Amino acid sequence: MRSLPLLLALALAGCQFQNSESANTPLTPEITVSAAASLKNAFDEISRLYESRTGTKVVFNYGASGVLQKQIENAAPVDVFASAGARQMDALERAGLILPETRRDFARNTLVLIVPHDAAFVPDSLTQLNDSRLQRLAIGNPKTVPAGQYAQQSLVKLGLWPQLASRLVLAEDVRQVLDYVARGEADAGLVYASDVALMRDAVRVVASAPEDSHDPILYPIAVIKDSRQKESAQRFVEFVLSPEGQAILQHKGFQGVSEK
Numbered sequence: 001m002r003s004l005p006l007l008l009a010l011a012l013a014g015c016q017f018q019n020s021e022s023a024n025t026p027l028t029p030e031i032t033v034s035a036a037a038s039l040k041n042a043f044d045e046i047s048r049l050y051e052s053r054t055g056t057k058v059v060f061n062y063g064a065s066g067v068l069q070k071q072i073e074n075a076a077p078v079d080v081f082a083s084a085g086a087r088q089m090d091a092l093e094r095a096g097l098i099l100p101e102t103r104r105d106f107a108r109n110t111l112v113l114i115v116p117h118d119a120a121f122v123p124d125s126l127t128q129l130n131d132s133r134l135q136r137l138a139i140g141n142p143k144t145v146p147a148g149q150y151a152q153q154s155l156v157k158l159g160l161w162p163q164l165a166s167r168l169v170l171a172e173d174v175r176q177v178l179d180y181v182a183r184g185e186a187d188a189g190l191v192y193a194s195d196v197a198l199m200r201d202a203v204r205v206v207a208s209a210p211e212d213s214h215d216p217i218l219y220p221i222a223v224i225k226d227s228r229q230k231e232s233a234q235r236f237v238e239f240v241l242s243p244e245g246q247a248i249l250q251h252k253g254f255q256g257v258s259e260k
Contacts (some may be wrong), residue, residue, distance in 0.1 A: 007046040022192035031229045031236060032056040032077060034068040036084035036146070036219070037173040038109070038192050042252040043082070049248075056203045056232045064173045066144030072097055072224060079227040082219065082238055084109075084174075084192075089220040096225065106240050108255040110193040111150050111209040111217060115200060116184050123188065125207045126154060138169040138177045138186035144219075151190040153214035157165045178203065192217070194232030218257070235237030
């Protein structure tokens, strides 16, 4: 019968071998992508295909682009940033927080006016938003939400901002605007065209904001300078820009960057 010291020595050797083996086993790579809330449906589908092709897991942090920008400025561990507006990406580039050579515009969108399906008053253009029958207009908070910034630009350009300021319901992201209108908590709202498909049974589009009333709605993407997974992050950016990634985005209601 083996002695106790020998058994302990063998057990210890086994543990050391297992630890060494575990240390040499590569972990599944993982990247964190901070993306505008309006991208959720499209990016969830893109990530599933990307993960199956590369073996790299994608963890998403969705929210208002301005909030995500501030998180990155405060050293949040992010590998890729996808914004719903150039302003937030411009700020990060000026601060030296992205790799500028990786920055690309990957999608366009349209700002549309929605109302509940059972709305009593249905404006047929943004110019009718000052009608007294419309008491609550939901938009994203212009301080942090690009859709809200585009909405503000349109309303200012059309001369409606002063009259509507007291009727505005400010949302934390564009999806919350959609929820407010779908639940009847707002009489109308300004959202992206790509968002409407999520609640076609509850809301309907009644007009589009004139394209010349706001900045172009472009979505830029870039790798964060301090990313610890730069190669995987760059591959994700390239996949979003690939024909497969673009097809998914267009299926979800976005437009290609070259479309007019």
